[in-house]
């Protein structure tokens with residue numbers, strides 16, 4: 001069983017994280033550790049019309065292979081490099097998250113997990129969402145890229161003719177799965 005960490009932060013696009021976890025947990029093949037910031041929950045309320053944090057957890061993250069971790073819990077296993085995680089994905093990632101990790105600040109568990117991924121030279125995919133970008137954003141993203149993070153803009157392509165919003169989300173999730181070596185059929189490949 002491979003282990004993955006998924007962090008969801010307060011950038012727009014809670015659905016990216018949700019869909020990613022939903023696909024990863026299918027068939028019980030992987031163990032998933034997930035943590036969500038309070039600002040991500042704010043967006044879940046706005047974007048998914050979900051008003052209750054407990055019901056979000058019960059509805060979306062209640063599978064036996066999903067371990068839900070409190071974002072303040074620095075004693076959680078993913079806080080340590082000695083706990084083996086295959087790949088770390090932050091989706092969506094706020095520019096606040098990007099800035100803090102680029103500065104070496106681990107103010108919550110997701111930032112700490114990202115810091116661990118970088119220091120252990122493990123795969124870290126950062127699906128950032130902001131537009132337009134200022135020079136601070138760009139410098140922070142470059143800094144993380146230079147440290148080994150995979151910088152992924154939340155900007156779906158259209159050449160696979162998506163029919164609806166799910167087609168756009170699935171394209172992004174599928175591309176992330178390509179990076180973390182998880183098989184999928186989330187979009188039709190080119191040629």
Ligand SMILES: Cc1cc2nc3c(=O)[nH]c(=O)nc-3n(C[C@H](O)[C@H](O)[C@H](O)COP(=O)(O)O)c2cc1C
Pocket residue numbers: 008009010011012037038039040042043046093094095096097129130
């Ligand atoms: C509706 C809404 C949409 C937001 N969208 C973004 C966004 O796309 N990108 C971003 O960097 N911040 C966005 N923010 C701001 C972040 O939520 C805010 O910077 C927050 O402090 C991030 O904290 P976190 O990284 O701990 O989740 C948004 C906030 C709200 C309420």
